Amino acid sequence: MAQVLEFKLPDLGEGLTEAEIVRWLVAVGDVVAIDQPVVEVETAKAMVEVPCPYGGVVTARYGEEGTELPVGAPLLTVAVGGTGAPEELTEAAPEAAPKASAEAVSSEYSGNVLVGYGTAGPAARRRRVRHTSPAAAQAPAAPAPAAAAPAPVAAPAVAHEGPVPVISPLVRKLARDRGLDLREVRGSGPEGLILRADVELALAALERPVAAPAPAPASAPASAVAAPAGERVPLRGVRGAVADKLSRSRTEIPDATCWVDADATELMAARAAMNAAGGPKISLLALLARICVHALARFPELNSTVDTAAREIVRLPSVHLGFAAQTPRGLVVPVVKDAGTRTAESLTAEFARLTEAARQGAITPADLTGGTFTLNNYGVFGVDGSTPIINHPEAAMLGVGRIIPKPWVHQGELAVRQVVQLSLTFDHRVCDGGTAGGFLRYVADCVEQPAVLLRTV
The missing domain is CATH 4.10.320.10 (E3-binding domain)
Structure with a gap:
């Protein structure tokens, strides 16, 4: 006889407490192997596939696609052992029956209607449907109002x-x-x-709103109490996490921004020479990352965080460089760990790996946490400048605009040069304008004259 085991949404790490079901990978009646992915969920960090620790026949699934479940809520039940024959699943059904209350709990948690899951018959499934539509609320009432459902x-x-x-x-x-x-x-x-x-x-x-003592006109338009029109998009998953972090940054961090235009002609020429020499191609983002790392070594105040409880500035020993990446599910900030120890080739490869993983929804929570400084290349969107919001709890972010030909005074003469606007948004608690300006000026000097970096190589 098969034994029915319940698999609950596991702890996905990084302090995550809930996840949204994006796509079921198995159906009721499917045979699953141990550690086979059974559902794809989206957390506040990333989209991941969840493997089931049991092997057997799926007897129930809890939650529709789009449902948000807390960690520890039931995901599915699996009949383990036996042959998986229909008569064995029938015998196992009484063991699965007590799970109905857990199924209802997980459904109610998300506020969604649960239909068609589990081993109960159609009548039982219909009884579990929760109708909360406004139309149902406005249906003709029974003569005795006191018989309505309890408030x-x-x-x-x-x-x-x-x-x-x-x-x-x-x-x-x-x-x-x-x-x-x-x-x-x-x-x-x-x-x-x-x-x-x-x-x-x-x-x-x-x-x-409390009804007025005087009776409302019978012809009062329904729109007078209708909800505001427009599409409503839930702030949850990655988008919700981004919204919470940006709101916290604006609330807690007294930020300021300074910017400068720089002649990037020599940097572009240096990159072209590197790539012409053979070997893996070097990305412009990797060269900018190298410049950031050396600038942070000279101005460590900007590679820090503020411990508000202890009222202390914590200067961090390593540079874990975040970079903004646009994905179909919103903006994420993957982190290149120990960026200060990497070569331009290594940085290029890691940027490419993390960007592709983010776009495919396969990036891990570990790759999205632990950043100490962010490099934001908003020039890819065709804009020159920006005043970005600092990626809390970091202390600064370097913004890079598009590189375009512009008239520029070069060696005393007017010439057409490749010009970029650089901006630094910084937490004014960790340093003042002199430090921020010194950092940005050093970055601009390295962009204009890449040979400056040779002093620290």
Whole structure:
């Protein structure tokens, strides 16, 4: 007889507490091998495939594609052992039945409707569907209003005493941020567990405007109370993580920006000479990275972070260089570890590897964390300048605009040269304008005269 084992969403590391189901790789009834990827999920860091530690027949899946689940929530159940014959799966069904409450919990957590998963029959699946559409709420009511479904906010007489059971710390934070007292919320989960849907319904009830004493005209347009029109895009996954980090940066870091135009003609010529000599091609980004590393060695204040709790500036011993990469799922910042120890060839190869992994959605959380300084080449978008937001908790970011022919005074004469605008956005807590200006001027000098780097080679 087969034994049914439950596989839960594992801890994906880097402090991640939830993930969104992007694509199921198996269906109910499929045979899976040990460590076979069964689902593709997106976290706040990256998109990853999750392998199942059991081998057997899939008997249930929990959550639709697009559902967000917390770490530890059930993903699927697998019938292990036996032959996998239909009669064995039928016998295993009673063991899987108690999982229905967990399935409902994971569905309610995301606020989505769960249909068609698990081993229950069609009637049971229909009973689990949660209808929350506005149209259903506006359907003709029964003559006795008191018979309506109970409101999500319970009367004070049934308020919780002691710790309130909540499905996730994220749900508890949602209530706290919106000023909702969870003791006044009636949970619809197993044993009164408060789900995300319960909190959202309670918030909606609190925010619903109180009806005026005078009866509203019968012909009042529905648009008077309708939600604002427009497409709503959830801030979650990579986009949500980026939004949170940028907001935190703007809130915590007193940033300033300085910029300078530089003649990049000699740098472009040096790169062309390197690539003409044979061997792997050297990218312009790699040369700029080498310049950044040497500049940070001269101005270590900018390779640091601020410990606000201890009120200390922490100067970091190694340069882990982040760079902005645009992907179909949004902007990410992969990190080249120990950039100061790499050659131009090594930097070129690592930039290419991380960029391709980011675009394919296969980059790992480890490749997106630990940066100490960011290089932002926004010139690829055809713009000259920018005042970027610092990648928290770093202290600075170097921006590079497009390199284009411009009139320039060279050796006392007007000439057409390849000109680039460089900008430095820095945390004014770690240094003042003199240090920031010195760093940027050194970078510009290296761009204009690459031989300056020979002093430190």
